[in-house]
Amino acid sequence: MSNAASPLAPPKLNGAASPGCIIPFGLLFAAIGCVAFYSITLRPLLRASASSNWNEVPCEILASKVERKSDSHGSTYRVAVRYRYKWSGRAYEGYRYDFSAGSTSVGVKKMRAAVAALPPGKKTVCYIDPASPDSAVLTRETGFAVWIGALTLLFPLFGLGMIYSSWRSQRTDRSPLGRALPNGTRTASNRIGIPPMPDPEVPGEVVLKPATGRVGTFVAIACFALFWNGGIGFMLFNVIKDFRGGFMWFPLLFMIPFVGVGLVMIVIALHTFSRLFAPSVEVRLDPSLLRLGSRVPFTWRLGNRGVHKLTIRLIGREEATYQQGTRTTTDKSDFHRSVLFDSSDTLSLNEGRGELILPSADAAPAFTEPKNRLIWELVFTGEIPWRADVDDRFTLPVRGPARPLGLTATPEPxxxxxxxxxxxxxxxxxxxxxxxxxxxxxxxxxxxxxxxxxxxxxxxxxxxxxxxxxxxxxxxxxxxxxxxxxxxxxxxxxxxxxxxxxxxxxxxxxxxxxxxxxxxxxxxxxxxxxxxLPALPKEASFFEKRKARFRSQVAR
Amino acid sequence: MSTALENPFRTSRLLSLPVHWAGIRPETLLARWEAAGRRGALVGTHGTGKTTRLRALAYRLVAEGWTVIWVQWHDDGTTTPDDWRATVRDAGPHTVLCLDGSENLGPISAYRLHRYTRSAGGVLTTRHRRSLLLPTLATYEPDAALFTAHAAILDQDAREAAMAAFAATGQNAHEAFRKLYFDYSRFSSRPIRAASASDGGLAA
Incomplete structure (x- = not known):
């Protein structure tokens, strides 16, 4: 019972999940976040800004206390104050202390100090809106909770991220599968999940684009890190806030792995952020010359911002994707690695000219089918001390030689x-x-x-x-x-x-x-x-390489 | 290092392994399915053979004259076919829906799926846990002896390595076969036949 013969196994088209439920979720996140951000942060800030031209008038405190509200989620507090003031000969009573929204669990000590400074009978000043004299405030500050409320912006960011990723996957779905080549294969540039490649049929020099974008990677990781740490930070804050002479150890211990993940995400986000400022590589070559056994001249340009060492390598890699039940796995194995350029001479790194030597033995042309691939990559690795390295990869449409080796003798049929x-x-x-x-x-x-x-x-x-x-x-x-x-x-x-x-x-x-x-x-x-094709030993992982680099930098 | 053509644990050979029914014959499963109103689930953890058995049942249903629609939700977010909603919604009373990996769906989509499947003649699905909505037809557990026997069909010298791989991968047959593929050159040195015409190929 082979897969190919199965009437039950139509060709797997690699389509992404329908955005049907992702987009409403994303919109819900975005809407909740926007409403929360407006009511907790934006509106108080706008009111405080508008009150800058309100009139200052004398007033008398009638009552003041820290009001506590309790529910199943804990207690929140606010300054409850009543004061009397006069405007245009008429007496008014005010109840607003500042422009913060509702009650909060943040800054309770400050609230108690404020109430202590406003005993009943005290003469002080308040600010009134001359256009609407019954609108008054005792202090034009906004309170610390307003800035904590800015964290609610993470919800719309996360929601928009969900919508964007869904939209992208949907857009990829609709892309045509590419023109058919004479042998029925298709160009790799239109394959889903395959990096874009220049057309080898068209002679002439082109500028290659890296296989992965830096900004997209950073935005995705930063959004996740912000969302994760925002939630974990809020929970941690509440645990620490409830300190009453002794910690509740169980919640603290429970949160340790989550905090650990958050810290790792911050490190990765900072790393991808510093990659944004790493020099980008521009490579020019003629893709029609990319044939096994040939030497292809290429030039590179690099905004040399602190690169101490540059290595240019040619890598040939097998990739196999397969299903295990509903799980999809892709395994990779390099069959070719060669160093084309390796220098620490900072004067020669900024731009240069090289020769791409494509092997004639133990190698095959690029093969880019949905589940099985042979990929040729030009890899630029630039070492920058204490910052993210340059790591740009360019996929090459390598073909067989124009005149492949024929048979020495024709075999008998x-x-x-x-x-x-x-x-x-x-x-x-x-x-x-x-x-x-x-x-x-x-x-x-x-x-x-x-x-x-x-x-x-x-x-x-x-x-x-x-x-x-x-x-x-x-x-x-x-x-x-x-x-x-x-x-x-x-x-x-x-x-x-x-x-x-x-x-x-x-x-x-x-x-x-x-x-x-x-x-x-x-x-x-x-x-x-x-x-x-030979199977080369696996290269050191990213973390192993960073560890070795860190040790050598410290030793220096 | 063995090549892809030589490796006895290559994917085309894994797919050619006989289906083992673990004590519950397919006739029994289909009888339970009929008794449950042609609704039912095969339950088991990752790598216990649910998808393989569901596929074999699907072939039997086709042989019995049913129209079978195979829908699979992969863990990477893709589906087979792409527009599973339209496929499932159009299923009529003579159609059996074989649903694999529906637990990868979110709650709204899962509810939609449940609603869409009402018009279908039958539903067979795989699940990691028992469902309140679907009767359980059989529950499958990891089986070291069965895995070792299957590995031995592919390579007679692989028994010991298979037992070790099964234990090392938390009794997940998928992962254990993957480990055997990559470790093959370490535990076997004898030459292996290349693919032959009987392995199937172009004929589709």
């Missing part, structure tokens, strides 16, 4: 039989060659309609990708007769096997129910030899 048919063919070719084969039907076989197809499929860790490069119906092959075919092979994909991904070509004769009667594995690769 071999017969492959099945279902009353014989298929005569050679089983190894160089890319771009012409395959000639013959199908014959035994005299005793039934004259059922047939079809032929030539195509490739992947093997290995990833879910299978497959494509048919050529197909032809053969409805009328009479018993005892034969028919010959000529098919021009395309340049890629090559037959290769790596640690995670392999590509196999196959020529098949199918019956009317599309079951294969004869299936011949073919090798289509330079020299007619399957390409073996």
């Amino acid at each position: 071999r017969a492959h039989t099945g279902g009353g048919l014989t298929l005569w063919t050679v089983d190894r070719f160089a890319p771009g060659e012409t395959i000639v084969f013959t199908v014959s039907r035994e005299a005793s076989a039934k004259p059922d309609p047939l079809s032929l197809q030539l195509g490739w499929f992947t093997e290995g860790k990833g879910t299978r990708d497959a494509a048919v490069a050529w197909r032809e119906a053969l409805p009328d092959l009479a018993p005892g007769t034969d028919r010959s075919f000529e098919v021009q092979l395309h340049d890629d994909p090559w037959s290769f096997t790596g640690h995670l991904v392999a590509v196999e070509w196959r020529l098949e004769v199918l019956d009317s129910d599309r079951n294969p009667l004869v299936a011949v594995p073919l090798i289509i690769a330079p020299g007619g030899q399957i390409v073996n």
